[in-house]
Amino acid sequence: MNKFSMDSISDLYAFCEIVASGSFVRAAKRLNMTPSGVSKKLSRFEKRLNVRLLNRTTRTLALTEAGHDLHDRGLAILASIEEAETRAKHVSLMPRGRLRIACSDAFAVHVLAPMLEAFQERYPDVSITLIQGDGALDMIEQRVDVAIRFERPTNSAFVAKRLIEDPWILCASPSYLAQFGMPEQPADLASHRCLTIQNRGQAEDKWSFCRAGAVEHVMVNGWFSSIGLVVKAAVMEGLGVARLATFLVEKEIESGSLIAIFPGILLDDHRAIYAVYPHLEYLPVKVRVFIDELERVISSNSAKNGSKKGRA
Numbered sequence: 270m271n272k273f274s275m276d277s278i279s280d281l282y283a284f285c286e287i288v289a290s291g292s293f294v295r296a297a298k299r300l301n302m303t304p305s306g307v308s309k310k311l312s313r314f315e316k317r318l319n320v321r322l323l324n325r326t327t328r329t330l331a332l333t334e335a336g337h338d339l340h341d342r343g344l345a346i347l348a349s350i351e352e353a354e355t356r357a358k359h360v361s362l363m364p365r366g367r368l369r370i371a372c373s374d375a376f377a378v379h380v381l382a383p384m385l386e387a388f389q390e391r392y393p394d395v396s397i398t399l400i401q402g403d404g405a406l407d408m409i410e411q412r413v414d415v416a417i418r419f420e421r422p423t424n425s426a427f428v429a430k431r432l433i434e435d436p437w438i439l440c441a442s443p444s445y446l447a448q449f450g451m452p453e454q455p456a457d458l459a460s461h462r463c464l465t466i467q468n469r470g471q472a473e474d475k476w477s478f479c480r481a482g483a484v485e486h487v488m489v490n491g492w493f494s495s496i497g498l499v500v501k502a503a504v505m506e507g508l509g510v511a512r513l514a515t516f517l518v519e520k521e522i523e524s525g526s527l528i529a530i531f532p533g534i535l536l537d538d539h540r541a542i543y544a545v546y547p548h549l550e551y552l553p554v555k556v557r558v559f560i561d562e563l564e565r566v567i568s569s570n571s572a573k574n575g576s577k578k579g580r581a
Contacts, residue, residue, distance in 0.1 A: 280314035365394035371402035372417035436537035462509035465491035
């Protein structure tokens with residue numbers, strides 16, 4: 270809206286207040302102006318329109334024919350503006366619209382998909398599009414509202430809310446360990462069949478451990494490498510040892526269908542699950558309620574493993 274239009278709305282509002290009040294003095298109080306200021310504002314309005322709107326005397330104000338017509342139309346315009354503002358406030362309070370979420374396939378399957386039914390029932394006016402986000406992703410170009418990441422972004426244009434810690438878990442199936450034996454020390458992994466995750470085209474085949482304050486790095490034989498979801502399926506089939514995220518295997522570790530290896534000494538570089546979104550003055554309510562619900566769900570899912578809830 271240009272400057273002329275903004276001036277027109279302001280002048281129109283003042284004109285209608287003068288008519289409603291019946292005097293410059295009363296209108297000035299309602300407009301938080303001086304009577305002379307109100308009078309000058311009306312005069313400038315009339316000059317710009319090149320028409321007289323009010324006939325003034327020392328005691329009365331009387332609408333001209335043009336003033337009557339403008340007053341009637343002006344009230345309708347101001348009512349429309351008020352209605353638009355009311356609707357905007359209502360929309361800002363009610364979650365609605367399409368929510369674009371970027372995350373890994375593994376997170377989508379294990380965390381998001383199970384929570385979608387309850388989320389949709391609670392917020393029926395929000396529709397969701399999931400965008401595959403295992404690799405690099407331009408959130409602005411892809412119009413992503415919120416992304417799930419396992420590290421903080423370095424770009425200050427984004428906010429990262431830490432939802433929960435998510436350390437690595439080294440694990441294998443009971444059948445694999447029965448056949449090949451339990452590694453006794455990290456160096457033994459070099460001779461085991463290891464399954465590695467692909468991260469932006471690179472296999473994560475250097476696993477780090479800390480014992481008695483000393484850090485030990487082991488280059489593993491990653492004979493099979495893929496995304497986390499596929500690596501989990503392979504380790505469940507007894508194909509090797511894998512380093513996987515807590516959220517991906519916590520249920521299997523608890524049930525005994527996967528066995529944790531070297532618990533407590535595997536370095537995880539302070540891994541956590543973050544909700545990342547553009548730095549906005551007014552966070553859309555659809556994003557806020559989604560993050561709140563996601564935090565509740567993953568905290569509940571991880572409670573049995575003693576995971577600590579993160580803070581923003």
